Amino acid sequence: xxxxxxxxxxxxxxxxxxxxxxxxxxxxxxxxxxxxxxxxxxxxxxxxxxxxxxxxxxxxxxxxxxxxxxxxxxxxxxxxxxxxxxxxxxxxxxxxxxxxxxxxxxxxxxxxxxxxxxxxxxxxxxxxxxxxxxxxxxxxxxxxxxxxxxxxxxxxxxxxxxxxxxxxxxxxxxxxxxxxxxxxxxxxxxxxxxxxxxxxxxxxxxxxxxxxxxxxxxxxxxxxxxxxxxxxxxxxxxxxxxxxxxxxxxxxxxxxxxxxxxxxxxxxxxxxxxxxxxxxxxxxxxxxxxxxxxxxxxx
Amino acid sequence: xxxxxxxxxxxxxxxxxxxxxxxxxxxxxxxxxxxxxxxxxxxxxxxxxxxxxxxxxxxxxxxxxxxxxxxxxxxxxxxxxxxxxxxxxxxxxxxxxxxxxxxxxxxxxxxxxxxxxxxxxxxxxxxxxxxxxxxxxxxxxxxxxxxxxxxxxxxxxxxxxxxxxxxxxxxxxxxxxxxxxxxxxxxxxxxxxxxxxxxxxxxxxxxxxxxxxxxxxxxxxxxxxxxxxxxxxxxxxxxxxxxxxxxxxxxxxxxxxxxx
Numbered sequence: 001x002x003x004x005x006x007x008x009x010x011x012x013x014x015x016x017x018x019x020x021x022x023x024x025x026x027x028x029x030x031x032x033x034x035x036x037x038x039x040x041x042x043x044x045x046x047x048x049x050x051x052x053x054x055x056x057x058x059x060x061x062x063x064x065x066x067x068x069x070x071x072x073x074x075x076x077x078x079x080x081x082x083x084x085x086x087x088x089x090x091x092x093x094x095x096x097x098x099x100x101x102x103x104x105x106x107x108x109x110x111x112x113x114x115x116x117x118x119x120x121x122x123x124x125x126x127x128x129x130x131x132x133x134x135x136x137x138x139x140x141x142x143x144x145x146x147x148x149x150x151x152x153x154x155x156x157x158x159x160x161x162x163x164x165x166x167x168x169x170x171x172x173x174x175x176x177x178x179x180x181x182x183x184x185x186x187x188x189x190x191x192x193x194x195x196x197x198x199x200x201x202x203x204x205x206x207x208x209x210x211x212x213x214x215x216x217x218x219x220x221x222x223x224x225x226x227x228x229x230x231x232x233x234x235x236x237x238x239x240x241x242x243x244x245x246x247x248x249x250x251x252x253x254x255x256x257x258x259x260x261x262x263x264x265x266x267x268x269x270x271x272x273x274x275x276x277x278x279x280x281x282x283x284x285x286x287x288x289x290x291x292x293x294x295x296x297x298x299x
Numbered sequence: 300x301x302x303x304x305x306x307x308x309x310x311x312x313x314x315x316x317x318x319x320x321x322x323x324x325x326x327x328x329x330x331x332x333x334x335x336x337x338x339x340x341x342x343x344x345x346x347x348x349x350x351x352x353x354x355x356x357x358x359x360x361x362x363x364x365x366x367x368x369x370x371x372x373x374x375x376x377x378x379x380x381x382x383x384x385x386x387x388x389x390x391x392x393x394x395x396x397x398x399x400x401x402x403x404x405x406x407x408x409x410x411x412x413x414x415x416x417x418x419x420x421x422x423x424x425x426x427x428x429x430x431x432x433x434x435x436x437x438x439x440x441x442x443x444x445x446x447x448x449x450x451x452x453x454x455x456x457x458x459x460x461x462x463x464x465x466x467x468x469x470x471x472x473x474x475x476x477x478x479x480x481x482x483x484x485x486x487x488x489x490x491x492x493x494x495x496x497x498x499x500x501x502x503x504x505x506x507x508x509x510x511x512x513x514x515x516x517x518x519x520x521x522x523x524x525x526x527x528x529x530x531x532x533x534x535x536x537x538x539x540x541x542x543x544x545x546x547x548x549x550x551x552x553x554x555x556x557x558x559x
Contacts, residue, residue: 050417053556074419085414087311089318101307102418146414 002064003027004154004185005049009058012044019044021209022058027187030180031201034189035220041209042189043082046156049187050079062154075103078152082159084143088132092118092142095131096149103150110149117145121171136163144172148179155179157188161195173198193224225267228289232273234258235283246276300427304420308428312402313436326397330390330444337386338451341378342459372456376464379452381526384473385515390444391481392508395437399488400501402429403558408497412558422555430485437481445474472531479538484508486545492557 005027012020019041025034036042047053048060051067051074060066065073086095093111100110111127118124121141126134131142140163147155155176161169176186176199190196196203196217203220205213215223229250237256243249248262248269262273270287277284317323406412415425449470453463487504495501518524 047413047559052413052416052559054554071421072419074417077417079413079417081413081417083410083413085411087315087411088409089315090311098307098311099414099418102304102415102420104301104419143414 004029004063005032005187006061007045007049007058008060010045010048010055010060011057012041012048012053012055018209020048020055023206023209023211025204025211027185028202029183029185031176031199032185032187033196033199033201033203034187034206035191035193035196035203036189036206037191039208040191040206042191042206043158044209045206046079046158046187046189047081050074050077050156052079075150076152077154077156078147078150079156080143080147080158080160082162084139086131086139086143086146089130091130092127092134095142096146099146100149105149113149113151114145117148117175118142120175121145121168137165137168140164141168141172144175148175153184155184155186157186159190159192160188193220196220197224221267225264225270225289227263227265229261230264230270230273230287230289232260232262232277232282232284233286233288234260234277235285236281238277238280238282242280243277246273248273300421300423304424305428305431308415308420308425309431309435312398312429312432315405316398316401316432316436322397322401326394327440330387330440331447333386334444334448335451337383338379338448338455341375341383341452342455344374344378372460372462372464375452375456375460376467379464380467380470380473381519382516383448384470384526385512385519387441387444387448388473388476388480388512388515389509391437391441391477392484392505392512394440395433395481395484396488396502396505398436399429399433399485400498402432403488403492404495404498404501407492407495407558416555416559422553425555426489426550426553430489433485433488434478434481437484438478441477441481442474445477468528469526469531472528472535473526476531476534476538479535479542480508480512482542483538483545486542486549489549489553490545492553 003026005025007023007025010020010023011018023041023045025045034042034045044053048055049062049067051060051062051069051071054068060068063073063076067073067077087098090098093114096114097107097110100107100114105113115124115127118127118141121144123138123141123145126138126142131139134142140160144157144160147157157176160176161172164172176188179186188195188199188201197220200217203215203217204211205215213223234257237254237258238260240252240255240257243252243257243260246262248264250261250263252261253259260277262269264270264273274284274287406415449465452465456462456464484505487507488501491501491504515526519526524530
């Protein structure tokens with residue numbers, strides 16, 4: 001079956017800087033994520049897929065078309081960049097009406113769609129404010145609203161929750177999940193492991209302009225939770241001697257422990273440890289671990 | 300081509316320029332100041348200093364300077380058209396350059412172009428919208444300033460000499476060159492848009508066009524050329540060819556990522 005987004009051996013350079021080096025990527029239906037550190041080439045890849053950049057060699061096709069050459073097909077794609085790209089001198093309403101017009105929507109239709117999206121993001125009150133007066137997070141909400149105005153088949157998002165509070169980020173994720181349910185293809189680039197694990201997505205890891213791995217949420221956990229200390233916070237203390245009997249025990253905060261660390265070699269160990277702890281009558285309040293740096297996830 | 304989209308882009312660009320007093324202030328204020336102050340200067344020279352000054356200007360026949368009123372009127376007509384007139388021809392260049400630079404390089408500088416280019420707008424629609432946003436105000440403002448200037452000159456001339464001096468055919472021909480100068484200025488901004496990082500750099504291209512314009516009063520005073528109908532006809536022909544070339548190369552070499 002043809003992928004909605006297909007990138008084959010894409011190379012893109014800016015002067016002597018090679019941003020993408022023979023990158024291959026095929027999207028799955030639904031949520032797709034590209035994970036990588038700063039400067040890995042995530043945003044450049046997204047811009048090539050949107051047709052803003054022409055690749056030096058290789059090919060990019062979206063819905064079977066070249067997005068750089070075929071401008072008209074862009075009514076089926078949307079891009080949310082990391083810098084909002086809104087017009088500061090205009091109100092939110094006028095910004096959205098302007099972009100709506102470019103997508104062939106009437107003013108009333110645009111505002112009707114926008115009000116629904118802004119309401120879900122708790123930002124309706126800003127519709128008649130100038131963009132220059134808005135906070136970074138609100139600008140991001142407005143830019144997201146613009147990106148979904150045309151109900152695109154392909155949604156390209158660059159760090160969409162970067163500056164949002166937890167509540168708004170969750171609201172945005174719910175909208176994305178709704179898009180996924182309606183058969184849209186979403187490609188989200190991020191440098192946050194936490195963001196990636198919130199979706200059941202196809203995941204690609206990019207580093208220094210090269211795709212180093214394609215994986216799934218489960219596969220990513222295998223990479224992240226490998227030889228790592230996991231902290232179990234207990235609501236009811238557990239005797240140290242009982243904790244020591246569980247395989248992987250590393251340390252505890254006291255003889256009657258409320259915080260116990262285990263060394264796990266695989267994410268599946270967490271389930272085993274949880275069962276053992278509960279078997280001893282412990283009540284688990286939280287499970288936490290320090291994530292690997294994205295740079296360490298190439299292998 | 301969807302002219303609705305073209306118009307939406309043009310209106311957006313115009314609103315952007317005219318939302319900032321720091322941009323439209325000097326663009327309107329300076330020509331307006333000159334349109335009113337320069338006629339008074341012309342009048343002062345014509346009324347009080349014309350015979351002495353005019354005798355030093357080769358283009359004005361010395362024989363005409365016998366009677367002060369007639370000499371003054373002729374001198375005022377000569378000064379208003381041949382010396383001060385070309386100064387107002389810088390207006391379509393500056394106006395078009397300021398708006399075009401803000402439109403093309405400004406999108407790049409403010410990083411707003413990504414969202415614009417992500418929409419289903421063709422390169423042709425984008426270019427035409429932005430060219431219109433620069434061309435229309437440049438021509439309309441030039442027309443307005445010419446009218447204010449002409450009105451002020453005539454008011455002063457009628458008060459003192461009981462006869463207006465404008466419009467003359469060369470003056471109208473001068474006005475007719477304004478659209479061609481505006482197109483040249485916009486075309487040059489399109490040409491350099493891929494090589495500049497910001498608005499100020501893009502605005503520098505106006506000097507290419509302004510310098511020859513500012514030479515006109517001197518060649519006129521020195522008698523090297525007369526700014527006649529025939530002179531401006533040739534200027535229009537040359538500009539038409541230059542505009543065609545500049546726009547052709549500009550459109551051919553323009554890439555959407557130029558303004559990213």
